[in-house]
Amino acid sequence: MQLPVLYFISILLAGGFLVSNPKVEKRVDDCKEAFEFIYGEFEVNNQVEICFDSAGIPERYKSSVNMPVCDDTLCANVVLKIYWDLAGNYQSFDTLTGFPLTKFDHKKFSSDDYTKLDQILKNRNSMLRILKMTDLLDKSVKVQSKKVDAVTGATPVTIRKSIVEGAVYSSYTLWHFVNGSIKNQISNFTLDNYSEEVSRRMLLSDNYETQLFALKYFSEVDYEIQSELIFQVITQSVPLVKANTIIKMPLPFEESFKNYKLLSLFPELDNYSKSIFINRVLTERNVAEEFLPLILNHPDAFSKKQLDQINSAFTKFEISKKKN
Amino acid sequence: MKRLNIFLICFFISSLIAAQNSILIEAESFKNKGGWVVDPQFVEQMGSPYLLAHGLGIPVENAVTDIKIENSGLYHVWARTKNWVPGNWEAPGRFLISVDGEKLENELGKNEGWNWEYAGKVNLKKGKNELALHDVTGFEGRCDAIYLSTINEQQLPENLKELKQWRAEKKGETILPEKILKYDFVVVGGGIAGCAASIAAAEHGLKVALIHDRPVLGGNASSEIRVHTLGIHGNFERILKMIDTEHYPNGSAEAFKDEEKRMKNMRKYENIDLFLNYRAYATHAENNSINSVDAKHTSSGERIRFEAPYFADCTGDGWIGYWAGAEYSYGREAASEYGETWEEHGVLWSPEIADNFVMGSSVLWGTENAGKPVDFPEVPWAMDVVGDHSSRKGEWFWEYSSNDLNQIDDAETIRDHMFCAIYGSFYNYKNQIPEDIHPDQERINKRNNWPEQLKADSIQLKWVSYLVGKRESRRLVGDYIFTFNDAREPKDFKDAVVFEKRAVDVHYQMNLVDENNPDFLSEAMFYNTKTYNIPYRSFYSKNINNLFMAGRNFSCSHIGLGGPRVMNTTGQMGAAVGIAASVCKKHQVNPRDIYTTYLDEYLQLIENQK
Numbered sequence: 020m021q022l023p024v025l026y027f028i029s030i031l032l033a034g035g036f037l038v039s040n041p042k043v044e045k046r047v048d049d050c051k052e053a054f055e056f057i058y059g060e061f062e063v064n065n066q067v068e069i070c071f072d073s074a075g076i077p078e079r080y081k082s083s084v085n086m087p088v089c090d091d092t093l094c095a096n097v098v099l100k101i102y103w104d105l106a107g108n109y110q111s112f113d114t115l116t117g118f119p120l121t122k123f124d125h126k127k128f129s130s131d132d133y134t135k136l137d138q139i140l141k142n143r144n145s146m147l148r149i150l151k152m153t154d155l156l157d158k159s160v161k162v163q164s165k166k167v168d169a170v171t172g173a174t175p176v177t178i179r180k181s182i183v184e185g186a187v188y189s190s191y192t193l194w195h196f197v198n199g200s201i202k203n204q205i206s207n208f209t210l211d212n213y214s215e216e217v218s219r220r221m222l223l224s225d226n227y228e229t230q231l232f233a234l235k236y237f238s239e240v241d242y243e244i245q246s247e248l249i250f251q252v253i254t255q256s257v258p259l260v261k262a263n264t265i266i267k268m269p270l271p272f273e274e275s276f277k278n279y280k281l282l283s284l285f286p287e288l289d290n291y292s293k294s295i296f297i298n299r300v301l302t303e304r305n306v307a308e309e310f311l312p313l314i315l316n317h318p319d320a321f322s323k324k325q326l327d328q329i330n331s332a333f334t335k336f337e338i339s340k341k342k343n
Numbered sequence: 344m345k346r347l348n349i350f351l352i353c354f355f356i357s358s359l360i361a362a363q364n365s366i367l368i369e370a371e372s373f374k375n376k377g378g379w380v381v382d383p384q385f386v387e388q389m390g391s392p393y394l395l396a397h398g399l400g401i402p403v404e405n406a407v408t409d410i411k412i413e414n415s416g417l418y419h420v421w422a423r424t425k426n427w428v429p430g431n432w433e434a435p436g437r438f439l440i441s442v443d444g445e446k447l448e449n450e451l452g453k454n455e456g457w458n459w460e461y462a463g464k465v466n467l468k469k470g471k472n473e474l475a476l477h478d479v480t481g482f483e484g485r486c487d488a489i490y491l492s493t494i495n496e497q498q499l500p501e502n503l504k505e506l507k508q509w510r511a512e513k514k515g516e517t518i519l520p521e522k523i524l525k526y527d528f529v530v531v532g533g534g535i536a537g538c539a540a541s542i543a544a545a546e547h548g549l550k551v552a553l554i555h556d557r558p559v560l561g562g563n564a565s566s567e568i569r570v571h572t573l574g575i576h577g578n579f580e581r582i583l584k585m586i587d588t589e590h591y592p593n594g595s596a597e598a599f600k601d602e603e604k605r606m607k608n609m610r611k612y613e614n615i616d617l618f619l620n621y622r623a624y625a626t627h628a629e630n631n632s633i634n635s636v637d638a639k640h641t642s643s644g645e646r647i648r649f650e651a652p653y654f655a656d657c658t659g660d661g662w663i664g665y666w667a668g669a670e671y672s673y674g675r676e677a678a679s680e681y682g683e684t685w686e687e688h689g690v691l692w693s694p695e696i697a698d699n700f701v702m703g704s705s706v707l708w709g710t711e712n713a714g715k716p717v718d719f720p721e722v723p724w725a726m727d728v729v730g731d732h733s734s735r736k737g738e739w740f741w742e743y744s745s746n747d748l749n750q751i752d753d754a755e756t757i758r759d760h761m762f763c764a765i766y767g768s769f770y771n772y773k774n775q776i777p778e779d780i781h782p783d784q785e786r787i788n789k790r791n792n793w794p795e796q797l798k799a800d801s802i803q804l805k806w807v808s809y810l811v812g813k814r815e816s817r818r819l820v821g822d823y824i825f826t827f828n829d830a831r832e833p834k835d836f837k838d839a840v841v842f843e844k845r846a847v848d849v850h851y852q853m854n855l856v857d858e859n860n861p862d863f864l865s866e867a868m869f870y871n872t873k874t875y876n877i878p879y880r881s882f883y884s885k886n887i888n889n890l891f892m893a894g895r896n897f898s899c900s901h902i903g904l905g906g907p908r909v910m911n912t913t914g915q916m917g918a919a920v921g922i923a924a925s926v927c928k929k930h931q932v933n934p935r936d937i938y939t940t941y942l943d944e945y946l947q948l949i950e951n952q953k
Contacts, residue, residue, distance in 0.1 A: 066380075149846050149871040181597070203686075227856050231689055259855040263690055291700070293854065294746040298698070324747055 033298065043248045049073075050081060053208050056201050058086065067205065069212075076216045079104050080205050088192040095121045097189050101197055106229040108198040109140050110185050122185030132183050139181060139190055140197050143228070146181045147194040155187045156177070181280030206232060219245075222252050231259045234267060242268045246277045250284060258289040265295050271309035282313045284318040297325050300332050359897055364414055365492035368474065368511040370394040370406070370422075370533050371642050378403025379476060382485070383622050384811060386661070387757040389457045390506050392641045393423075396438060398481030399804040400720050401768070405441075406476040409546045410491075415469040420462040422451045423487040428724040428760045429455040438483035439477040446477065446801065452484045457879065459490070459499040459570050467491070482722070483809075520637050520646035525877040526552040526616070529636055529649045532657035533621045534562025535910040536894035536917035538586045538609055539579065544634040544919025545612040546582075549928060552649050553615055554638050556622035557810075561598075561605055562659065562894075564588050564910050568812045569598040569707050570739070574911035577842040578949050579918035580875035583707045583911055584919050585609075588762045593739050594707035595746055596806070621647065622825050623658070624658065626666040645774075651935070653889050653934075657917060660751050661817035661896035669775060669887045673749070674699045675901040683821050683827040683902045685874055688868050691851050692826075693902055701901060702814040702850045703744030703865060704906075705902040706756070706761035708737040709821045710769070710800075713806040719803070725767030728760060732861045735802055741765075742814070742865035743820055746851060751814045758811045764863040773799050813852070814908060821898030822935065823880035830875045830906050839876035840919040840949060848873050879908060879945070882920050883934035891924065894916040922948050934944045 050070040057064055067082045073260050081104045098118035102110040114120060120128040120136070128136070139145060155178065182190035209217065213236065221233035230252065242249055249268065253261050271278050285293060299306045300314075314321070314329055321329065333340055371392040383392035396403045412418075420442070426434040430870040437892055440462045444471045447463030454460055478484050488510075490499060500506040510516075528544045530537045533555025541553045553560075563570040564587070572587040585608035591597035609615065621638040628634065634651040656663035678693035685692045692708040694700070740763065743757050744750070750757065832848050847870040853860040881898040884890040893916035894897070895908050907913070923937050926945050930936070937945050 144866055146869070149869040203438065228689065248802055257856050257858060262855075263695070264693075266696055289854075289858070292747050295698070324746065 020289075038306060040313060048079075048081065049075075053080060058196055058199075058201075058203055059083075067208075068200070069208065074216075076214075076220060077098060077105060077209065077212060079110060079206075079251070080107070082201075084196065086192065088188040088195070092261070095125060097193060099193075102333075103197070103202070103205050104224060104226055104229050105217060106224075106226070106232040107207075107209075107227050108143075108226050112140070120186065120189060120205070122183065122189075125167035126184070126185060127228065128186070132186070136183050136186070136190065136193070139183065140194055142181075143196055145198075147191055147282075148179065148180055148281050150181075150189065151193070152188075155182070155191055160270045167247060180188070184277060210236070219248060222248060223255075227257050230256055231263060234260070234263060237267070239269045243273055243277075246272060246280070249282060253284055253292075254287070256290045261288060261292040262295045265292055270299060270303070270306045275309075277314060280308055285317055293321060293325060297321070297328050297332075300333070301328060304336055307332050311336070311338050312341060326328065353359070353596075354437075364416065364418075364494070365490065365513070366410060367510065368408065368410060368414070368489045368491075369487055369583065370476070372407040372644060373406045373474075373476070375407045377406040377476075377477070380534040381484075381620075382809060383639050384758070386487060386622060386624065388755060389487070389754060389842070390503055390931070391510070393485050393487040394476065395480035395607070395809060396436065396484035397475075397807070397809045398478060399660070399807055399937045402479040403481060405478070406473050409471050410474050412467045412469055412472055413708075414493075414649060416493050417464055417469060418467045418491045419464050419497075420447055421459045421490045422462055423457060423459050423490075423499075424452045424485055425457045425484055425548070426453050426455055427485065428763060430724055430727070432723040435480055435482040435722070437479040438484040438486065440478060440489065441475045443473050444475075446472040446675070448478060449724075450532060451486070456551045458501060459822065462953075470653070478765055480631065482766070483759070493526060496568075498942040507531065512709050514644070516646075518757075518885060520639075520648040522626065522646070523635075523648045523650060524616075525553065526550050526649060527928055528552075528650040528653050528655070528921075529554065530655045530657055530921075531615075531636060531638075531663050532659060532894065533557070533560040533614050533619070533768045534657060534659060534894055534913070535564055535586055536580040536913040536920075537562070537655070537657035538605065539582055539917030540657060540891070540921040540924075541609070541615045542582050542585065543579070543611060543952070544924045545614045547922055547925030547948065549921075549925055551613065551615045552618060552651070553609075553619050554618045554623055554649065556620065556641055557941040558620075559602055559603055559606065560609055560617075561586070561588075561945075562910075563812050564598070565600040566602045567810050568808055569594050569596075570705075570812055571598075572911045572914070574843055574845050574907070576911055577915040578840070579598075579915050581953060582913045582918050585666075586914065587911055588866065594737060594806070594808075598953045617796050618647070620862060622650075623662060624662055626654075627886065628667040630888075631668075631886055632866075633663070633890055635759070636663060653891065653925070653927055655891040655893060655917070655920050656819060656896060657892070657894045659813055659895050661818060661819045661892065664819040664884055664887060664890055664892060664896070666818060667890060669884045669890060670799075670834065671817045671896075673751075673817050674701060678698070680886070681824070681826040681828065681903075682708055683900060687869060688953075691856070692849060692868060698746055699749065699853075700746045701744060701750060701854070701903075703742040703818075704750060704757050704814065705739060705742045705812040706737070706758060706765065706808050706810075707739075707741070707812065708765050708769075708807040709805050710735045710802045712801050713803045714801060716800040717837050718788055719770055719773045719802045722763075722770045723841045725763040728763035728863070729767030729771060729861055732764075732768050734768040737765060740867075741863060742850060742852075742855075743863045744850075744865075745862070750813055754811050754813075762807075762861060764861065769804060771934060773802065775799060786827040815904055818899055818901075818904065819892045819896050820885045821881045821892070822885055822938070823881055825877050825897070825899040825903040827883045827902035827905070828865070829903065830872045830878070833868065833873055833875035836876055836878035836941055838879040838946075840879045840882075840946075841877040841912060842874060843877070843907050843915075844874040845906050845909060845912070847905040848900065849902060872906065872936070875906070877889035877916070879919060879923065879942075880938055882916055882923070888933045888935070889927075891920040894918045906941065922952065 048070040050068040053069040064083045072078045100113040379394040382395040433711045434453045437450045443466045500509045527549040576583045586605045588601040623638045625637040679695045850865040
């Protein structure tokens with residue numbers, strides 16, 4: 020790409036002439052420069068900004084990218100504004116006016132293509148993680164371009180779900196960019212600017228990885244002081260987060276009403292979280308002594324196998340089966 | 344004292360009468376099994392192989408056998424069975440017993456957990472009587488044994504230990520198996536690892552016994568489970584080509600073709616004796632060495648003792664090592680134990696504290712177009728498991744694991760959960776309702792003419808496995824424990840014998856991160872690697888001197904298993920073990936001595952056999 024064009028694009032980016040992806044909410048961010056990120060493969064420099072909500076609390080990160088994604092002449096540069104959350108997990112992207120994403124032979128992305136790309140970029144388990152660029156095209160099947168005198172390979176069937184058809188390199192490059200080392204740089208920047216408000220925002224995120232990140236930096240004292248927040252996390256998170264919260268929380272709480280409250284959540288909990296909790300009851304005497312009598316108030320919350328384990332804990336720790 | 348004597352005499356007489364007027368019939372020994380299949384997967388948990396009415400919703404043909412009665416009279420009849428999905432619905436696996444064509448009054452398979460259920464009473468004539476099992480539902484009814492007795496007030500044994508002893512008494516079993524056979528090398532488990540171990544050992548001159556509890560070889564790659572073999576062939580391409588599979592879709596009937604090849608090739612070896620349908624049930628070890636393994640025929644009950652200087656545990660579940668007292672591990676280690684953290688996936692990859700949430704088991708299945716509308720019955724007992732999930736076929740990601748369930752001890756629960764998942768999802772597929780259906784049309788139950796429904800109307804179940812395809816269970820501990828780090832930063836082991844370049848691939852249950860998913864679907868996480876190698880020291884037991892292991896029960900961590908658990912790789916392990924056994928025999932030494940003293944000779948043999 021020629022320098023004047025890059026210059027023009029950078030002006031567009033700076034001016035915020037954006038067109039929203041249909042999936043993305045249109046809004047004006049209060050952002051400031053965070054750090055510079057160099058995407059090694061294309062030696063593209065990207066300024067990453069941190070954005071704040073109306074209360075001035077960090078909310079997300081954004082970066083404008085303009086990068087080549089092809090090894091041939093059959094597709095245009097990708098020009099996008101990309102957003103990550105505070106833990107560096109990809110959130111969404113916007114296109115810029117006049118710079119739609121394109122596929123093979125410069126065909127514009129359809130609305131479905133944008134939606135699919137967004138889903139692909141959100142999939143942290145994508146096959147793209149383990150594929151090499153050379154795996155992306157089946158060179159034995161040639162596809163002739165109608166616009167330029169060139170041929171390229173077909174997309175192997177096995178990876179079709181992981182890419183936008185006709186935009187294999189864009190899918191691949193963007194996935195590795197948004198899920199690559201930039202994630203760590205963002206999370207490190209967040210840690211450097213960590214606060215109770217940031218921690219709270221991350222714990223109540225709808226991204227389980229972001230929640231787990233925040234849990235990692237939640238101190239033992241925090242659990243006691245912010246027990247209501249933790250109960251909220253347990254109530255509204257996916258099982259992986261619930262279970263890991265139960266693994267990490269110092270138990271029992273010093274104030275007994277908190278122990279009651281915790282156990283009152285159990286009827287609605289998933290099996291994994293219950294199982295993790297029972298494991299603590301079985302292996303930690305002080306947890307058993309506090310919670311075993313309380314468990315008797317919630318017998319329907321546990322499976323038959325779990326109740327058998329609970330009964331064995333009564334015996335193991337010689338605790339009387341008297342209801343509290 | 345006098346009263347005690349009278350009591351003992353009475354007890355003796357009553358025992359004698361009871362013995363003369365009672366008969367225990369093992370269901371798996373029925374002469375004609377009709378459409379029932381022998382299921383020996385859960386012997387260690389419930390006590391015996393049993394007959395399973397695996398009819399995919401259509402009642403199977405009767406199983407029939409003759410019984411010989413010494414004294415005619417009125418007999419009470421019980422069956423050991425279970426309701427495999429207890430709940431507020433009619434038990435799905437119901438069946439009846441008939442004697443000489445007369446059906447007994449009670450349907451069976453209705454109580455929770457394995458138990459003796461009373462079928463009714465019947466007059467039996469002296470001599471030959473015909474006993475039959477009548478499946479009522481086609482949905483996995485199961486019968487372990489039938490007991491007939493002239494006495495009604497009996498408390499039949501439910502406790503496994505008592506049951507085992509009672510069974511042995513009723514059948515007049517002696518402690519010593521009927522046959523004792525001697526071999527150079529006994530391989531237990533006829534999956535790809537066991538087959539490769541047998542071939543390699545046989546090619547190097549050993550007389551080999553291969554004991555396998557199914558009628559066909561291949562384990563997860565057999566036509567009974569139908570997973571294709573993955574991974575590279577390493578140093579053993581020639582051997583593995585005899586027993587591997589094409590890359591067919593998992594669950595495909597193409598597995599039969601590869602199985603035919605495998606069976607044919609295995610039978611070519613004159614010094615491999617195949618003991619198909621024999622399940623090992625005990626080892627005899629002293630001074631940390633195994634002297635023999637006992638195995639029992641899964642239908643006839645015939646028992647054989649196999650004596651040998653060397654054994655290979657290729658059972659997958661590590662039974663031989665477990666019985667012999669070998670060190671083993673189970674579950675997911677804490678990430679810190681071997682330093683197996685991978686930040687990309689955090690606790691999904693490796694937990695902060697050790698737990699039991701291992702990779703799960705799969706039960707594969709498939710459907711076909713019948714070319715005409717076919718019904719599928721309602722399966723209310725499956726709906727709690729599936730919710731509104733709908734599907735017409737299974738794949739590798741139909742996988743079930745739970746932190747509460749052990750892949751060995753709870754294998755029957757896991758398999759049955761997958762039955763619910765399959766039948767429920769297929770029922771939903773057959774009864775899809777289009778989103779735009781008019782409420783009136785739904786109310787009057789008018790048949791929909793939308794294309795998907797028309798297609799679903801003609802789809803029927805073609806095949807559902809009843810065998811649990813396990814990924815992970817016990818891992819026997821060797822002199823070296825292979826971990827994620829050995830794949831992440833490949834080492835140059837001087838005793839490298841198995842090679843792999845496949846990504847480390849570890850699964851988790853999808854509902855952990857998205858509760859909209861049912862609990863029987865999984866997702867894979869991949870860590871890309873360079874070619875890595877596994878040392879020979881991971882293939883023999885640390886504390887049982889003459890025990891090798893190959894297959895998923897080799898010496899590794901939970902994450903270490905993630906890459907080499909696929910069957911071409913486990914086949915490499917088997918072949919490596921088979922050759923090592925030949926060096927052991929030549930020098931009259933134990934597996935560890937190959938590493939310490941005969942490594943060059945061993946590695947040269949591996950080179951020579953390519």
